[in-house]
Amino acid sequence: MTALLHVTGLSKRFRGLTAVAHVTFSVRAGHIHGLIGPNGAGKTTVFNLISGVLPPDDGEIAVDGRSVTRLPVHARAGLGLARTFQNIRLFDGMTVLENVATGAHARLTATLMQCLFRTPAWRAEERRLREQSLELLEVVGLRDRADLPAGDLSYGEQRRLEIARGLASAPRLLLLDEPAAGMNPHETEALARLLGRVRDRGVTLLLVEHDMGFVMKLCDWITVLNFGRCIAEGPPAEIRRDPVVIEAYLGAKGAARLACGESSL
Amino acid sequence: MPWLDDILWTYQTLIHSLGINGLLALSMYVVLAAGQLSLGQAAFMGLGAYTGALLSLHTGLPFALVLAASALAPAVVAAVIGIPTLRLTGVYLAIATIGLGEVLRVVYVNAGITGGALGLNGIPGRTETWMIFLALGLALAGAFAVGQSRIGRAMEAMRSDGIAAAVMGIDRAAGQLAALLVSAMLAGLAGCFSAHSASFIGPNDYAFETAVTILSFAILGGTGSPLGPVVGALVLTALPEVLRPLQDFRLVFNGLIIVLVVLFLPRGVVPWRMPRLGRLPRGMAP
Ligand SMILES: Nc1ncnc2c1ncn2[C@@H]1O[C@H](COP(=O)(O)OP(=O)(O)O)[C@@H](O)[C@H]1O
Ligand SMILES: [Mg+2]
Numbered sequence: 001m002t003a004l005l006h007v008t009g010l011s012k013r014f015r016g017l018t019a020v021a022h023v024t025f026s027v028r029a030g031h032i033h034g035l036i037g038p039n040g041a042g043k044t045t046v047f048n049l050i051s052g053v054l055p056p057d058d059g060e061i062a063v064d065g066r067s068v069t070r071l072p073v074h075a076r077a078g079l080g081l082a083r084t085f086q087n088i089r090l091f092d093g094m095t096v097l098e099n100v101a102t103g104a105h106a107r108l109t110a111t112l113m114q115c116l117f118r119t120p121a122w123r124a125e126e127r128r129l130r131e132q133s134l135e136l137l138e139v140v141g142l143r144d145r146a147d148l149p150a151g152d153l154s155y156g157e158q159r160r161l162e163i164a165r166g167l168a169s170a171p172r173l174l175l176l177d178e179p180a181a182g183m184n185p186h187e188t189e190a191l192a193r194l195l196g197r198v199r200d201r202g203v204t205l206l207l208v209e210h211d212m213g214f215v216m217k218l219c220d221w222i223t224v225l226n227f228g229r230c231i232a233e234g235p236p237a238e239i240r241r242d243p244v245v246i247e248a249y250l251g252a253k254g255a256a257r258l259a260c261g262e263s264s265l
Numbered sequence: 266m267p268w269l270d271d272i273l274w275t276y277q278t279l280i281h282s283l284g285i286n287g288l289l290a291l292s293m294y295v296v297l298a299a300g301q302l303s304l305g306q307a308a309f310m311g312l313g314a315y316t317g318a319l320l321s322l323h324t325g326l327p328f329a330l331v332l333a334a335s336a337l338a339p340a341v342v343a344a345v346i347g348i349p350t351l352r353l354t355g356v357y358l359a360i361a362t363i364g365l366g367e368v369l370r371v372v373y374v375n376a377g378i379t380g381g382a383l384g385l386n387g388i389p390g391r392t393e394t395w396m397i398f399l400a401l402g403l404a405l406a407g408a409f410a411v412g413q414s415r416i417g418r419a420m421e422a423m424r425s426d427g428i429a430a431a432v433m434g435i436d437r438a439a440g441q442l443a444a445l446l447v448s449a450m451l452a453g454l455a456g457c458f459s460a461h462s463a464s465f466i467g468p469n470d471y472a473f474e475t476a477v478t479i480l481s482f483a484i485l486g487g488t489g490s491p492l493g494p495v496v497g498a499l500v501l502t503a504l505p506e507v508l509r510p511l512q513d514f515r516l517v518f519n520g521l522i523i524v525l526v527v528l529f530l531p532r533g534v535v536p537w538r539m540p541r542l543g544r545l546p547r548g549m550a551p
Contacts, residue, residue: 051432077434089429091422098541102418106434115414116407122414126543133542169434 002064004029004173004204005050010059012045012228019045021228023059027173027221032195032205034215034236037225038249043208044086046225047175050206051083052076063173077106080172084162084179086208092151096142096161099150100133103168136164140194155182163194173204180211192218216240224248273394279506281462284397285455286502290482290494291404292451297488298412299444300424300437305346305362306452306479308369309339311471313453314460315379318388321461328391328461335457336450343449347442354427354437358445366472373468384467385460392461400458401495404451408491409539418541420444452479485526487533496535 003026012020020042027033035043048054050061052073061069063079071079082103091099108129114122137143140160145153150161159179166174179195180188192214199205209215215222216236224232224239226248232239239245273280289306296303313335320331346365350357373379380386411417422430423437431437460466478501486497504522508515526534 053428053432072436073428073431074434074436077432083432085429089426091425091429093425093538094418094421094541098418098421101415101542102422102430103433105415105419105422108415110415112411112416115416116410118410123543126414130542165433 002029003027004064005206006060006062006065007046007050008060008062010046010049010061011057012042012049012054013057018228020049020056020225023225023228023230025223025230025233027204027206029172029204030199030202031220032199032207032218034219034222035206035208035225036210036212036215036222036239037231041225042228043225044177045228047083047177047206047208050175051081074106077169077171080170081175082166082169082171082173083175084159084166084177086177086181088155088158088162090150090158090161090165092149094150095147096137096150096153097130097133097146099161100136100164100168101129103165104129104133104170106169133164133168136167139167139197140164141190156184156187159183160191160194163198167198167203171203173206174198176205176207176209178208178210180209180214188214212240277394278462279502280394281392281397281458283499283502284394284401285459285462286479286482286498287401287495288397288404288451288455288458289479290486290498291401291408291491292448292455293479293483294488294491294494295408295444295448295451297483298417298424298491299420299441300427301351301441301445302356302359303362303445303448304359304473304476304480305343305365306448307471307473307475308362308366309343309449309452310456310459310475310479311366311369311373311466312339312342313456314466314471315373315385315456316453317457318385318460318466319378321389321391322385322387331391332454332457336453339449339453339456340446343445344442347445351438351441351445358441362476363473366476370468370472379468382468384465384470386465388460388464388466390461390464392458397458397462400454405491405495412491412539413541413543416440417539421541481523485523485533487530487535489532489537490535490539492537492539493533493535497533500534 005027008024010020010023023046035046037043049056052071060067063081068076068079091102108125110122110125134143134146137146140163142157142160145157153161163179180191183191188211195205195218219236222234222236222239223230224245231248232242232245289310293306316338317331317335320326320334346361350361374382419435419440422433422435423440427437482498482501483494485501487493504519505515508518511518
């Protein structure tokens with residue numbers, strides 16, 4: 001099957017600390033792929049490397065067979081790559097709707113002259129953009145918040161706005177960094193349904209998340225990181241029983257206790 | 266309307282200053298709106314003033330071409346400063362532009378053609394009031410049109426969060442360089458108008474003080490829309506005239522007003538924020 005994202009031998013060091021070490025994995029088109037691991041395992045750093053926010057020390061990143069390793073951040077959006085941030089990074093002064101519209105930047109085509117003279121082509125593009133942005137807000141349940149400043153939203157709403165903004169570029173691959181963090185169980189459930197719908201629209205998802213129930217239910221495939229290394233990979237049913245994974249999460253003692261009982265992750 | 270002619274004649278210098286400072290304020294806005302700080306607006310203005318004055322004194326070029334050259338000269342210098350500094354994020358542009366005015370002042374004083382410390386005299390009065398306000402009107406209209414498009418949204422995004430903007434596909438360095446070039450052109454235009462209005466220019470007219478004054482237009486007016494800085498320029502240009510009866514206290518009063526606005530109106534005297542996405546025509550809104 002086709003790999004939409006292919007990461008090979010990816011490494012990143014911060015001074016003495018090796019945050020990501022020779023990580024290799026592939027994300028198949030149409031999958032929801034989970035990237036899990038304890039705090040500090042290097043998940044966010046992997047996202048920063050894939051999106052180009054940080055340069056890797058080593059390794060290759062390919063989207064749809066095309067290497068993007070040396071592309072600047074802004075050039076990757078045009079190739080169908082989008083992401084959200086664990087520490088929310090919205091454009092606070094803009095309205096909710098404008099945030100979504102800004103997410104569409106890479107696929108808009110209006111030139112400076114068309115903007116300056118407000119040509120019919122520019123008008124048509126902006127009108128379509130407005131409709132599409134409102135539709136995305138409907139999808140994430142923020143339609144009635146469209147004209148509020150983004151900074152006024154609640155935490156959970158801001159997370160959903162990040163998703164809508166990420167979807168606005170019509171990406172092929174969306175990286176989600178802890179989208180359920182800070183959400184209550186009700187919101188988390190709604191988010192799981194939302195992400196399922198997003199996948200059904202043809203968007204491949206790479207998902208970092210700590211809520212194991214959420215990850216196990218939603219993901220088609222899971223990659224596990226620990227201390228920057230890839231320690232396991234497989235479908236959720238295998239991962240939740242993998243002793244190496246259980247040990248990484250609970251430590252050796254916890255794993256031993258778990259082995260005596262019958263529960264799993 | 267003879268009474269109108271009288272007013273225009275009596276207050277011509279002030280009226281010209283209002284429009285010219287409005288252009289300078291817009292030039293400041295364009296840089297600030299893209300999330301950078303330039304302290305070189307006065308230097309860009311001076312380059313436009315000297316370029317325009319020299320062309321008018323030594324060539325027979327029509328004024329339209331003199332204006333075009335006065336806009337281009339500072340844009341070239343802005344490119345030389347902007348290309349290396351805007352690759353980096355942070356305050357490098359501000360630092361690089363602080364010294365620009367001083368460097369150019371030394372050039373004006375020492376280069377023979379620029380008239381040394383005495384500056385240039387007898388610059389023909391080619392600036393007409395309508396030209397200044399036509400330029401200001403067009404620049405304002407352009408700033409609104411571009412500001413409410415994908416380009417305006419990109420500018421606000423890079424001002425608000427450079428990393429998130431880049432992830433959205435926005436090329437920050439290119440956008441901020443373009444903003445700086447446009448800004449230098451507007452300042453150069455203002456300088457050319459002012460040189461052909463005052464008939465005399467000197468090397469000390471475009472120093473750091475002037476740069477700070479131009480920045481204060483934007484701070485007083487607010488940068489939520491292109492209108493704010495222009496209103497700020499109008500207020501700060503008219504104020505000294507209005508306060509003339511206060512004589513020596515007028516500078517103190519002027520400063521006091523700026524401080525009060527900064528303290529109590531942090532978004533300026535025009536706090537209105539320009540929307541970045543046009544509304545649907547009435548009746549089409551879902
Ligand atoms: N920009 C940075 N500078 C220095 N160290 C960093 C930076 N980003 C992450 N780290 C370190 O790299 C390790 C992995 O961090 P991170 O990728 O955020 O982990 P995770 O997202 O899995 O919790 C941590 O030890 C963290 O402190
Ligand atoms: Mg993280």
